Amino acid sequence: MLKNLFLGLIFLFSGLTFSQIPAKETKVMVRAQAKDAKFIGTSMGSARIVIKDVLSGEILAQGLTEGGTGDTELIMNKPIARNAKISTEGTAGFLASIKLTEPRLVTIEAYGPLDKKHSIAKASTQTWLIPGKDILGDGIILPISGFVVEIISPEAVTSSTISEFTFEANVIMMCGCPVTSGGMWNADQYEVNAQITNLDTQNEQELILKPNGETNRFSAKSTLEKGNYELLMYAFDPETGNSGVDKKIISID
Structure with missing residues (x-):
């Protein structure tokens, strides 16, 4: 009897899939920063941000950075201590909201500045996104050279x-x-x-x-x-x- 119950529980739980687990909204702030300078925002036509699953290639979120270039004094002049923020309210960024049922390894790409077609450059990184674990504040900053x-x-x-x-x-x-x-x-x-x-x-x-x-x-x-x-x-x-x-x-x- 106990053996049959145990086998039944195994069968029940093995039948569960991640798609049956409630998805958790996960927010990710992504910013594109010009190398040796400030953030790429609305004034330069923005930077395009794309977040996609590494294994499947599925695009989980995409959009444009919006906002200003940021605080010159804070970004360029003040020594940056560990964990110190260099963005302020209104600093250009793209806030993605992704529903996740499981951790996913993603590639995050930035292309810009979009108003200057012949000068567009790409920067990218990879990271794990964990359901319900937001990445906010400065978020993920991608440096764009040029x-x-x-x-x-x-x-x-x-x-x-x-x-x-x-x-x-x-x-x-x-x-x-x-x-x-x-x-x-x-x-x-x-x-x-x-x-x-x-x-x-x-x-x-x-x-x-x-x-x-x-x-x-x-x-x-x-x-x-x-x-x-x-x-x-x-x-x-x-x-x-x-x-x-x-x-x-x-x-x-």
Whole structure:
């Protein structure tokens, strides 16, 4: 009798599945932070966050970071003690709410900044999510490296009787933070160059662009003959390894 009861209990519990266990809502805050800078939020078109199961690939949550870039003093200047928070109310982030019946190993990805398509970069990490165990506060911070570099001049098609042109780039941090000489993000320590290739002759030249006094702007002058050129401009920070590139074809007639 006892043996039959015991076997019956085993059969009963073995028939239970995780799908029959009540799901627990689990909240996860995810933020994307520009390397050596602040958070990527609404002002830069946000960062896209994707949380998916490692084994099955199932997307458990996805959305955009919303909010501001955060407190400059807190993020950039104050020494960060263990467990100290660097986010404040309104700091950009994506709050996921996921119903879990069991622990799941997930990949968390961030893509951004979405407003600057040619500069979008990806960062990711993996962690276990436990049912009912929220990850809040700063949450999970994904660092995104790079600069946003945009060619300002010359224009793609230029009709001109002069041979000297201004080559100008706009360079900002991935969070949109400004780059200025002697500033928090010091333009004087960044290397900004233009590589110019004549597509007709394959002749190449390289220019060093310098801060020109305007926020985020670097420029240099050089002569060009009429023709078609590939223009590539890059920014590089030897201190942090941040880098960014923009490229376009220009025609001078």
